[in-house]
Amino acid sequence: MTATPLTDRKNAAISRGVGMTTQIYADRAENAEIWDKEGNRYIDFAAGIAVVNTGHRHPRVIEAVKKQLDRFTHTCHQVVPYENYVELAERLNAVTPGNFAKKTIFVTTGAEAVENAVKIARAATGRQAVIAFSGGFHGRTFMGMALTGKVVPYKVGFGAMPGDVFHAPFPIEAHGTTVEQSLNVLKKLFAADVDPNRVAAIIVEPVQGEGGFYPVPASFMKALREIxxxxxxxxxxxxxxxxxxxxxxxxxxxxxxxxxxxMTMAKGLGGGFPIAAVTGRAEIMDAPGPGGLGGTYAGSPIGVAAAHAVLDVIKDEDLCNRAENLGARLKQRLASLQDKIPEIVDIRGPGFMNAVEFNDVATKQPSADFANKVRLKALEKGLILLTCGVHGNVIRFLAPITIQDEVFAEALDILEASMVEARSA
Incomplete structure (x- = not known):
């Protein structure tokens, strides 16, 4: 996209540290479509990075927020609490995995949820160390950066990270690391670097996000639970x-x-409104003393109202099954292109959290260049895509789960055309 006067204003006014994937300036959005300031239409396969799973401006989310706006917008739950915070905690306690008593706290961002999960783990265990994995992403705060398994752009230039954070390789067999090798590194870590009796927590994304949409192998997750x-x-x-x-x-x-x-949660919980949560075993969640958790905007009544609507929409519109169906259609279409696009080396991801990975045909090495060519060709045609992965050679697909069938079909056609054109570029 070419620079615009608005881009020049952005460059003059906003820190360059706030990176931008596109030069699209949103004017309005509806479900899976965005229109920019010039009136150009785009199909959104980013969803604000998995935030608007229920689509931009879902009517039920907007209605819930409007009703809350007419009552009150902020009291700080720690000063004057409100019932919908309590009710949302009850709902998350019930819907999250685990047949045991749970409690929940609300904060504002995913990074804040991760920070609080570490605080709670340390308070509950009396231990300090935390283990994370290469390629993982856990936020841009200092503890979030320390846990994140990628230096550029998240850690570079920011100085010393918090201590007592250790990393083990994430098992990706296609990139030379098996489950057995990862587990052996954990054993060596316990033998050489950190006594397991000093470890408060192991944190893992069930499917790595920024790291490339690699699901945790089932045997590895089982082994982590056992460890x-x-x-x-x-x-x-x-x-x-x-x-x-x-x-x-x-x-x-x-x-x-x-x-x-x-468990840490954010993004899709608020349907576009900031809210995040930590849910866990009740006795663990109760380890910090009163006042040790919270925040001025933690559990904003606006975000809480939106989250209630999001949970209702997911249930009433059967979005879990729709995610499975959309993901199957996407992966089937990508698989049909493998003969035509030999750069495709992997198609993966559960539900509608999917990715396609590219290697250079000649060198067999990860090709960030080809992934970016596809992204830019798609953007020219009105489809917003995101790349990811430690090597930058993965395109991830995060369209709203509510995307209309005809818009989804249009997007798949654009995606195919963009790959074909990227091969000849």
Whole structure:
């Protein structure tokens, strides 16, 4: 996209640290479509990075927010509490995986949820160390950066990270790391670097987001649960990007039949309004003393109202099944292109959290260049795509689960044409 006067104003007014994937300036949006300031229409396969799973401006979400606006917008729950906060906590306690008593807190962002999950884990165990995985993304706060398994652009130039954070390789067999190798590194970590009796938590995304949409192998998730149980370590599932019907289940951990001790949520919970949560075992969640958790905007009544509507929409419109159907159609279309587009080396992802990975045909190495060519060709044709992955060679698909069938079909045609044109570019 070419620079515009608005781009020049942005460059003059906003820190360059706020990166932008496109030069589209949104004017309005509806379900899976966005119109920019010039009136150009785009199909949105980003959904605000898995935020508007229920579509831009879902009528029920907007109506819930309008009703809340007419009552009150902010009191700070720690000062003057409100019932819809309590009710939403009750709903998350009931719907999250795990047949045990749970409690919930609300905050504002996914990074804040991760920070609080670590605080809670440390308070509950009396331990300090945390283990995360290469390629994982857990936010841009200092603890979030420390946990994140990628240096550029998230850590570079920001100085020393918080201590007592350790990383193990995430098992991706296609990139040379098996489940057995990852587990062996964990054993060596316990032998050489950190006593497992000092580890408060292991945090993992059930499907890596920024890391490339790689699902955790089932055997690895089972092994993590066993390791945590053996050593008294808490398992934290970071479901910030995977939650709320995206993977074909309400939460990705449901695919494993394994319950984490703590779960972080954000993004899709608010349907476009800021709200995040930590839900976990009741006795663990009660470890911090009064005042140790919370925040001025934590559990905003506006975000809470939106979240209630989101949960209703997911249930009433059967979005988990729709995610499965849309993902199957997308993966089938991509598979049909493999002979035509030999750069495609993998198509993956549960539900409608899907990705396609590209390698250079000649070198067999990851090709960020081809992925970016496809993204730019698609953008020219009115389809917004996002790349990801440690090597930048993955395109991830995060369209609203409510996308209309005819718009989805149009997007798939654009995607195919963009890949074909990228080959000849």
């Amino acid at each position: 945590c149980d053996q050593h008294g370590i808490l398992l934290i599932a970071d479901e910030v990007q995977t939650g709320f019907a995206r993977t074909g289940k309400m939460f990705a951990m449901e695919h494993y039949g394994i319950a984490a001790d703590l």
